[in-house]
Amino acid sequence: MVDIIxxxxxxxxxxxxxxxxxxxxxxRVFYSYTYNVKSRYGDWRPAVRWDNYExxxxxxxxxxxxxxxxxxxxxxxxxxxxxxxxIFRRNLLAxxxxxx
Amino acid sequence: xxxxxxKEYTREEMERERNAISKEYGGLHPLSQRIxxxxxTRPEYIDAYMTLRALxxxxxxxxxxTVFHGAECFEKMTPRRMELLDYLSGHTPSSITELARxxxxxxxxxxxxxxALRDIGLVDLRRERNRLVPTASATDIHxxxxxxxx
Numbered sequence: 001m002v003d004i005i006x007x008x009x010x011x012x013x014x015x016x017x018x019x020x021x022x023x024x025x026x027x028r029v030f031y032s033y034t035y036n037v038k039s040r041y042g043d044w045r046p047a048v049r050w051d052n053y054e055x056x057x058x059x060x061x062x063x064x065x066x067x068x069x070x071x072x073x074x075x076x077x078x079x080x081x082x083x084x085x086x087i088f089r090r091n092l093l094a095x096x097x098x099x100x
Numbered sequence: 101x102x103x104x105x106x107k108e109y110t111r112e113e114m115e116r117e118r119n120a121i122s123k124e125y126g127g128l129h130p131l132s133q134r135i136x137x138x139x140x141t142r143p144e145y146i147d148a149y150m151t152l153r154a155l156x157x158x159x160x161x162x163x164x165x166t167v168f169h170g171a172e173c174f175e176k177m178t179p180r181r182m183e184l185l186d187y188l189s190g191h192t193p194s195s196i197t198e199l200a201r202x203x204x205x206x207x208x209x210x211x212x213x214x215x216a217l218r219d220i221g222l223v224d225l226r227r228e229r230n231r232l233v234p235t236a237s238a239t240d241i242h243x244x245x246x247x248x249x250x
Contacts (some may be wrong), residue, residue, distance in 0.1 A: 002157040007165040008221060013175060020147050022154045030150045035141060049143050053150075059140050067141045086169075 001025060010084055014038040019078050019086055033081040035092060039063065048085075048092045050076045071098030075083045102169050103177060105222055106240040109162035117162065118155040121148050128152055164237075166221050176220055180205075181213050185222060188236035195231040 003026075007019040015037055022030040024073035036044045049059045050073060058073040093099060109117065120174055125131045131149040138145065168176055183203070193199040200210040214234050217223040225232045 002154045003214065004154045004160060004162045005165070006151075006153055006163070007167065009167040010220075020150065022150055032143065032147055032150075046143055049140070051140075051143070051146065053140070053146050057140075059143070067139075070140060092210070096199045 007078065009078075011035075011082075011085055011089065013023070015085075015089060016044070017082060019076075019081075021078070026027070031076070032058055033076065035081075035085050037090065048097065049060075050081055060093055060097075071096075073098045073100070102167060102244040104240075104242045104244070105166045106242070107164040107221070107237050107240045109148045109164070109199050110213060111172065114155055114160060120140060120153065121152045121155070124148070125152070125155065164221060168237075176216070178213075180209075181217055182208070184213055184217065185236055185241075188223065188234060189238070192233070192235055194233060197231070 001023075001024075003023040005019075005023070006022045007017075007021075009017040009019065011017060015035070018036055019031045020030070020035045021028055030052060032049060032053070034046050034049040037047045038043050045063065045065050046059075046061045049061070051057065051059075052075060056073055056075045058071055059067055060069040062068050084100065085092065122128075125134075125145065126147050128149070131145060135145050135149055140146065146224060155162070166236070187203060191202075193202065193205075196214065197207060198206045198213055199214075203210065203215065214223055218225050222236065222238050224235045224237050225234075226235065
């Protein structure tokens with residue numbers, strides 16, 4: 001049995017986390033947690049993303065959606081990501097997230 | 101305070117979702133090839149690929165959740181929008197005009213509220229001929245206060 005869970009957590013009116021988890025018999029086999037920020041044009045753009053595609057890592061994006069940094073990162077849970085994003089919000093972009 | 105709104109997909113809805121992703125991204129094989137080329141530069145491709153792969157497995161389930169914390173709850177979920185959701189959970193009006201007339205509200209205000217609810221994943225607006233048919237997409241709403249007690 002494969003379960004797909006899509007979750008949208010609102011951090012602020014212009015910030016949210018879009019999460020995707022795929023579980024195989026309750027075991028999480030894939031996750032992606034994307035901290036998205038609303039642009040001045042009204043669309044949502046990724047700023048920071050944790051996922052385990054190929055290996056657990058964290059990506060940072062600039063305001064034009066361009067990937068600017070990829071770093072290996074220990075596996076994260078959604079609760080951990082929500083906590084970090086709620087505390088640091090846009091400062092996440094200036095932080096060394098690989099060591100968190 | 102935290103509000104969690106949940107939608108459990110039916111088998112037909114999952115099939116529609118699978119077809120929609122396939123149509124947008126060209127299917128599993130083209131998606132995997134594209135990801136091999138672009139990597140994480142387009143994260144939505146990876147999410148689409150993993151979702152499509154899971155939806156193509158035997159007996160998948162798909163759950164969608166929308167979560168609001170603190171003041172955000174009240175900004176997005178105004179009493180008028182809650183009233184709309186409540187009505188739509190038990191009725192399927194044939195159009196926004198009919199919904200506005202039933203609730204004795206201005207068409208434009210109802211339309212704006214429906215769009216706001218659609219943007220946060222709580223309402224579907226399906227086009228039928230020349231009108232939009234609103235339906236509630238949430239199956240459960242939970243309100244938690246003080247550390248997760250419901």
